[in-house]
Amino acid sequence: MKNKAEIGITGGIASGKSTASRYLQQQYNLILCDADIYAREAVEPGSEIWQTICDRYGSQISLPNGQLNRPKLGEIIFSNSQEREWLEGQIHPYVGDRFQGILDRASPTHRLVFSIPLLFEAKMTNLVQEVWVVYCLPQQQRERLMKRNNLSEEEAEARISSQMPLEQKCEKADRILDNSSTEADLLIQIDEAMASISL
Ligand SMILES: CC(C)(COP(=O)(O)OP(=O)(O)OC[C@H]1O[C@@H](n2cnc3c(N)ncnc32)[C@H](O)[C@@H]1O)[C@@H](O)C(=O)NCCC(=O)NCCS
Ligand SMILES: Nc1ncnc2c1ncn2[C@@H]1O[C@H](COP(=O)(O)OP(=O)(O)OP(=O)(O)O)[C@@H](O)[C@H]1O
Numbered sequence: 304m305k306n307k308a309e310i311g312i313t314g315g316i317a318s319g320k321s322t323a324s325r326y327l328q329q330q331y332n333l334i335l336c337d338a339d340i341y342a343r344e345a346v347e348p349g350s351e352i353w354q355t356i357c358d359r360y361g362s363q364i365s366l367p368n369g370q371l372n373r374p375k376l377g378e379i380i381f382s383n384s385q386e387r388e389w390l391e392g393q394i395h396p397y398v399g400d401r402f403q404g405i406l407d408r409a410s411p412t413h414r415l416v417f418s419i420p421l422l423f424e425a426k427m428t429n430l431v432q433e434v435w436v437v438y439c440l441p442q443q444q445r446e447r448l449m450k451r452n453n454l455s456e457e458e459a460e461a462r463i464s465s466q467m468p469l470e471q472k473c474e475k476a477d478r479i480l481d482n483s484s485t486e487a488d489l490l491i492q493i494d495e496a497m498a499s500i501s502l
Contacts, residue, residue, distance in 0.1 A: 305406045306412065308415035309502055312429030313422035315469040316462050317448035319437040319482035319489060324418040326490050331414075331497055336405055338398050338419040338474045345397040346371050352393050359389075381461040395425045402430050414502055423475055424467050435496070436476035438469055 310333070312324045323338075328335040346353045348369035357365055360379065365371050380387040402417060409415060419427055428434060439447070439462075448459045473479050479494055482489045 305409045305411055305413065307429070307431070307480070308336070308402075308406065308417040308431045310416045311422050311434045312416060312418045312437065313420060313434060313472060315439075315444050315466055315472070316420065317451060318439045318444055318469060319486075320420060321419055322482070323435070323437050323480055323489060323493060326417055326493055327497075329415045330490075331502065332415045332491075333416040333502070334409075336402065336415060336417050338402075338417070338421070341398045341401040342394050343405075344401070345394050352397060355393060356390070377462075381458070381465055384465065386473035387465055390423075391425070395421075397470055397494060399425070399427060399430075402427070406430070415417070421466065433477040433500070434475065434488070435478045435480055436469075436472045437480045437482050437489070438473055439471070439481075443483060444469065 308502060310327065312320050312327075314320045324335050324337070327333045346356060348371075355373065356371065356376070360376070365380075366398060369390055375389070378389050392406075398419075402419075407417070417431055418425075419425070419430075422428060422431075422434065444463060445456065445459050448454060448462065452459075453463070480489060480492050480496070
């Protein structure tokens with residue numbers, strides 16, 4: 304059993320968390336545990352949370368194969384903060400329990416990195432020893448998100464503004480990774496960080 308993961312990676316949507324955490328997994332053999340995966344697991348067809356969501360939003364929210372219509376759910380929750388908080392209230396306890404279960408089962412020799420987009424918002428800082436925030440400039444974040452998810456400027460802005468401002472996350476960070484230059488530059492900063500904490 305472990306009390307905490309060595310590193311918690313957070314940041315803004317599309318700021319570069321996956322890029323950073325994948326590198327820690329591949330280059331440094333840390334075991335990567337990703338909140339987005341657990342949030343998807345929580346709403347697998349047939350689960351209790353899936354049923355609760357279907358009951359609330361009706362047939363518009365599921366696809367013919369039973370999976371949730373994620374773009375539709377995104378439209379609903381990113382344009383209405385009450386609905387977003389309701390959905391988070393369903394999913395975050397499941398995600399928190401999932402991380403706790405991993406700590407309970409981990410051997411002290413395992414080195415873990417938890418990637419948690421809403422680490423501060425969902426009050427999950429107690430799960431990790433150090434919080435690393437991946438930062439990029441607001442305009443880059445918007446452009447990367449629009450490009451990757453094929454969103455309009457307005458849709459991208461709604462998603463970004465539903466999270467704690469990235470500047471505020473940086474103030475709470477133990478370490479800031481600046482991803483406003485190239486991806487290669489981000490990886491160099493990770494190498495420097497890893498050298499200084501000798502994991
Ligand atoms: C709204 C949903 C269905 C949209 O799904 P979609 O496949 O388009 O996006 P995906 O799940 O890959 O999330 C992409 C990114 O959006 C951001 N994001 C997700 N949920 C939220 C949220 N509630 N508030 C702010 N940002 C969020 C995160 O940075 C995440 O990495 C989905 O994001 C969801 O179920 N969100 C609620 C669960 C949650 O809070 N997840 C974050 C785990 S800490
Ligand atoms: N330094 C960079 N320069 C240009 N594009 C980048 C850079 N770093 C990441 N990207 C691109 O930006 C997008 C977001 O990166 P990534 O998926 O790592 O972010 P994320 O924080 O994990 O996103 P999400 O919150 O949506 O899960 C990806 O398409 C990625 O290829």
